Amino acid sequence: MKHFISISDVGDPEPLAEEALMMKSNPEKWRNFAAGKSICLIFFNPSLRTRLSSIRAAEILGMTVTVFNVGKDGWQLELEDGTVMDKGKAEHIKEAAGVISAYFDLIGVRSFADLKNRDKDYRDAMISGFVNYSSVPIVSLESTTLHPLQSLADLATIREFAVKKRPKVVLSWTPHPRALPQAVANSFSQWMMNSDVEFVVTHPKGLELDPGLTGKPTVEYNRKSAFEGADFVYAKNWSTFEPYGEIASHPDWIIDEKIMAHTNDAGFMHCLPVRRNVVVSDSVLDSPSSLIIPQATNRIWSAATVFKNLLS
Amino acid sequence: MKHFISISDVGDPEPLAEEALMMKSNPEKWRNFAAGKSICLIFFNPSLRTRLSSIRAAEILGMTVTVFNVGKDGWQLELEDGTVMDKGKAEHIKEAAGVISAYFDLIGVRSFADLKNRDKDYRDAMISGFVNYSSVPIVSLESTTLHPLQSLADLATIREFAVKKRPKVVLSWTPHPRALPQAVANSFSQWMMNSDVEFVVTHPKGLELDPGLTGKPTVEYNRKSAFEGADFVYAKNWSTFEPYGEIASHPDWIIDEKIMAHTNDAGFMHCLPVRRNVVVSDSVLDSPSSLIIPQATNRIWSAATVFKNLLS
Amino acid sequence: MKHFISISDVGDPEPLAEEALMMKSNPEKWRNFAAGKSICLIFFNPSLRTRLSSIRAAEILGMTVTVFNVGKDGWQLELEDGTVMDKGKAEHIKEAAGVISAYFDLIGVRSFADLKNRDKDYRDAMISGFVNYSSVPIVSLESTTLHPLQSLADLATIREFAVKKRPKVVLSWTPHPRALPQAVANSFSQWMMNSDVEFVVTHPKGLELDPGLTGKPTVEYNRKSAFEGADFVYAKNWSTFEPYGEIASHPDWIIDEKIMAHTNDAGFMHCLPVRRNVVVSDSVLDSPSSLIIPQATNRIWSAATVFKNLLS
Numbered sequence: 048m049k050h051f052i053s054i055s056d057v058g059d060p061e062p063l064a065e066e067a068l069m070m071k072s073n074p075e076k077w078r079n080f081a082a083g084k085s086i087c088l089i090f091f092n093p094s095l096r097t098r099l100s101s102i103r104a105a106e107i108l109g110m111t112v113t114v115f116n117v118g119k120d121g122w123q124l125e126l127e128d129g130t131v132m133d134k135g136k137a138e139h140i141k142e143a144a145g146v147i148s149a150y151f152d153l154i155g156v157r158s159f160a161d162l163k164n165r166d167k168d169y170r171d172a173m174i175s176g177f178v179n180y181s182s183v184p185i186v187s188l189e190s191t192t193l194h195p196l197q198s199l200a201d202l203a204t205i206r207e208f209a210v211k212k213r214p215k216v217v218l219s220w221t222p223h224p225r226a227l228p229q230a231v232a233n234s235f236s237q238w239m240m241n242s243d244v245e246f247v248v249t250h251p252k253g254l255e256l257d258p259g260l261t262g263k264p265t266v267e268y269n270r271k272s273a274f275e276g277a278d279f280v281y282a283k284n285w286s287t288f289e290p291y292g293e294i295a296s297h298p299d300w301i302i303d304e305k306i307m308a309h310t311n312d313a314g315f316m317h318c319l320p321v322r323r324n325v326v327v328s329d330s331v332l333d334s335p336s337s338l339i340i341p342q343a344t345n346r347i348w349s350a351a352t353v354f355k356n357l358l359s
Numbered sequence: 360m361k362h363f364i365s366i367s368d369v370g371d372p373e374p375l376a377e378e379a380l381m382m383k384s385n386p387e388k389w390r391n392f393a394a395g396k397s398i399c400l401i402f403f404n405p406s407l408r409t410r411l412s413s414i415r416a417a418e419i420l421g422m423t424v425t426v427f428n429v430g431k432d433g434w435q436l437e438l439e440d441g442t443v444m445d446k447g448k449a450e451h452i453k454e455a456a457g458v459i460s461a462y463f464d465l466i467g468v469r470s471f472a473d474l475k476n477r478d479k480d481y482r483d484a485m486i487s488g489f490v491n492y493s494s495v496p497i498v499s500l501e502s503t504t505l506h507p508l509q510s511l512a513d514l515a516t517i518r519e520f521a522v523k524k525r526p527k528v529v530l531s532w533t534p535h536p537r538a539l540p541q542a543v544a545n546s547f548s549q550w551m552m553n554s555d556v557e558f559v560v561t562h563p564k565g566l567e568l569d570p571g572l573t574g575k576p577t578v579e580y581n582r583k584s585a586f587e588g589a590d591f592v593y594a595k596n597w598s599t600f601e602p603y604g605e606i607a608s609h610p611d612w613i614i615d616e617k618i619m620a621h622t623n624d625a626g627f628m629h630c631l632p633v634r635r636n637v638v639v640s641d642s643v644l645d646s647p648s649s650l651i652i653p654q655a656t657n658r659i660w661s662a663a664t665v666f667k668n669l670l671s
Numbered sequence: 672m673k674h675f676i677s678i679s680d681v682g683d684p685e686p687l688a689e690e691a692l693m694m695k696s697n698p699e700k701w702r703n704f705a706a707g708k709s710i711c712l713i714f715f716n717p718s719l720r721t722r723l724s725s726i727r728a729a730e731i732l733g734m735t736v737t738v739f740n741v742g743k744d745g746w747q748l749e750l751e752d753g754t755v756m757d758k759g760k761a762e763h764i765k766e767a768a769g770v771i772s773a774y775f776d777l778i779g780v781r782s783f784a785d786l787k788n789r790d791k792d793y794r795d796a797m798i799s800g801f802v803n804y805s806s807v808p809i810v811s812l813e814s815t816t817l818h819p820l821q822s823l824a825d826l827a828t829i830r831e832f833a834v835k836k837r838p839k840v841v842l843s844w845t846p847h848p849r850a851l852p853q854a855v856a857n858s859f860s861q862w863m864m865n866s867d868v869e870f871v872v873t874h875p876k877g878l879e880l881d882p883g884l885t886g887k888p889t890v891e892y893n894r895k896s897a898f899e900g901a902d903f904v905y906a907k908n909w910s911t912f913e914p915y916g917e918i919a920s921h922p923d924w925i926i927d928e929k930i931m932a933h934t935n936d937a938g939f940m941h942c943l944p945v946r947r948n949v950v951v952s953d954s955v956l957d958s959p960s961s962l963i964i965p966q967a968t969n970r971i972w973s974a975a976t977v978f979k980n981l982l983s
Contacts (some may be wrong), residue, residue, distance in 0.1 A: 078395060099399065099425060099462050106397060116432075320450030340457045341461075344462070347462060
């Protein structure tokens with residue numbers, strides 16, 4: 048693995064998920080694995096789990112960690128080639144990535160879709176700029192279209208809690224008051240399509256995801272049918288792909304006990320943060336079938352596994 | 360000790376103060392005490408001493424430290440139960456506390472009175488939320504009504520510099536241009552009332568503190584009488600408790616050489632930051648009787664002692 | 672060395688540059704040098720290289736590092752003596768420096784010229800305040816008038832890439848859309864005047880630097896003549912010294928292949944961040960003669976050398 052940006056950097060995700068659970072079972076073992084190594088985590092947006100789990104993963108491997116909030120600790124970066132830089136942006140990504148990769152052994156970068164211009168979001172000049180100009184591996188801490196560290200934690204959680212070898216996993220769209228990126232849903236679909244699960248996506252019509260990213264999963268518009276016999280329900284809102292970035296209002300797609308009753312006592316998953324009583328009812332989230340805390344905890348082991356592989 | 364929020368978590372404060380001084384006398388000894396352990400320090404407001412002394416305390420014990428500025432690094436937390444979260448707040452404290460406590464061995468949280476609504480301040484939904492939903496110990500880095508890490512450092516400083524077994528300690532209200540919380544004063548009183556000292560509070564009429572928090576110390580409205588024979592003078596401003604949160608203007612309550620002359624060559628204490636020539640004159644603050652730097656230094660050992668006890 | 676503020680703290684800079692390259696050649700060797708020691712890096716402005724290279728230098732020496740963004744993490748500091756602090760500033764630098772130096776073994780401070788009032792900038796109340804009131808060594812992470820950590824990295828880079836013992840080094844003014852401090856240029860000149868190089872400064876008339884800081888180098892107003900036979904070209908913009916802090920517009924002073932053709936295949940140096948196609952053309956910056964990445968990398972070893980000497 049040279050970088051960690053999409054499923055194509057990984058190939059088969061199952062061994063990675065296994066490795067994550069193996070590391071989790073013996074957390075003390077890795078404390079000297081990457082002693083003397085360093086990682087820089089670059090953020091442009093607020094983040095709780097990604098920030099804290101990446102820090103913890105690095106610490107567990109014995110690395111030193113530096114968090115750099117570009118635009119707050121530093122300045123805006125120029126991403127285009129050939130520009131005459133006489134305006135607001137003080138540094139080009141060529142220099143920033145060149146220097147930061149000379150300072151650290153690993154770089155994590157988080158970019159974020161602005162959901163206004165699809166072509167611009169899909170170009171993802173920030174993460175692709177770091178990939179182009181860095182001399183060390185780049186880990187996506189979520190890109191404009193994908194969130195592979197989340198997906199690895201998700202797969203590990205499914206393997207951790209599954210009672211059957213090939214569980215039924217349902218990705219269900221849910222309501223949300225804001226326009227959210229498609230990254231988590233795209234990436235989860237991409238990973239599920241490459242894993243040994245029965246995978247179904249359910250959402251209202253008009254919320255189809257980009258088939259070029261999802262790997263073309265089965266879509267079942269009837270939510271009840273989709274939930275029938277599910278072992279895991281993964282709840283996630285996303286804004287429309289076509290037209291790009293609009294909020295869809297379907298408040299009845301909230302996940303509550305009534306719809307969960309159609310499942311095979313499914314584990315409830317969500318990447319967090321979650322808006323209670325909008326995305327999912329308190330009754331589901333506070334029930335024993337909620338897996339959100341172990342799922343979030345697995346973010347540490349997902350990151351640790353990826354960092355370990357990139358340093359090996 | 361399960362958490363560290365108020366004097367009731369501590370019982371007798373004297374052995375803790377002794378332990379703080381004992382750790383201070385041998386700083387190298389603890390470097391592997393908590394190796395492999397981690398702490399997250401959560402701030403909502405600016406802070407110098409609390410932030411830096413907590414970081415240093417954790418480092419001295421060999422822990423890794425992560426500072427998380429909620430609202431800057433992350434987002435606003437919903438604190439109420441049962442809310443339909445369709446407004447600005449993206450994450451509920453149930454999830455935030457659940458996840459952060461799954462990531463770290465210890466959590467420090469600082470909340471801050473807004474001094475507008477006493478009931479709301481006294482509920483202190485942030486710190487009590489963390490206590491309710493965390494799976495690891497919570498350390499108050501100052502709550503809306505108390506500041507026990509400061510009080511422990513204060514008691515250790517008194518024991519470090521006292522020449523008699525039962526010194527006279529005076530808490531004196533001082534002027535300040537802004538409305539400040541009562542937390543430091545409440546907490547100091549609470550700790551002094553449980554320690555082997557002669558304790559007197561002096562302030563203008565109308566600045567009575569909450570007797571439910573202070574432990575009902577002797578109040579002497581005549582400042583000169585209060586300062587008579589004092590071994591330690593602890594200066595602190597607070598806003599009014601009744602009506603709640605108003606600024607009181609008594610510029611003559613500044614602490615200067617004239618009023619200090621009434622004491623038994625008392626050590627001058629203040630939790631810092633201090634407004635020179637408003638709270639206290641330069642002449643007192645720059646005199647040999649000023650204990651503010653050793654007192655601030657003891658914040659490290661206060662925090663180290665508490666972290667050590669909570670991890671034991 | 673007691674502090675690291677200007678060339679006068681250093682004396683002969685050549686042995687320091689040698690030591691930096693020697694440390695660079697064996698990075699693993701120092702990991703326990705300063706184990707148990709701590710540094711606090713205090714910033715008032717955004718920074719990429721200074722922030723990240725100082726962090727890495729401290730980590731390489733085995734120190735723990737705390738970054739403190741005054742004004743964001745803390746509050747504004749009062750710098751004047753004898754003030755009645757009844758306005759916005761909550762803490763005096765006497766207390767801030769006293770406390771921080773009680774907490775850490777080393778303090779790095781970055782101040783920044785505001786370019787409006789020369790007397791005020793030259794007093795540099797922030798760094799001189801820390802020097803006056805700190806009980807531990809102070810490292811300038813750039814002051815209002817000097818940037819010695821940069822200059823040490825610059826000299827080390829010249830020694831690393833020079834093919835002759837006494838290379839010709841040219842400091843060339845370049846265009847920039849904003850008013851920038853003179854600190855990097857002053858400091859570079861100060862260090863070059865004390866090193867074994869042939870040093871020439873070139874700039875348009877009216878951009879003379881402060882001779883009290885530069886050490887009175889040879890100034891050649893004809894850029895072509897200055898570049899003739901140069902082994903290193905150091906590009907840097909600065910605003911006018913007289914009148915103080917104005918932007919000068921000479922777009923033809925951009926450094927491009929045409930002017931570089933006059934040199935002895937000179938290495939191109941710049942402290943970064945650099946505005947492409949304003950300060951220097953893409954063609955020079957992306958050419959093999961560009962030394963900007965190794966030069967930025969040497970910031971780590973410059974800082975490590977200084978920290979090491981101040982702790983010895």
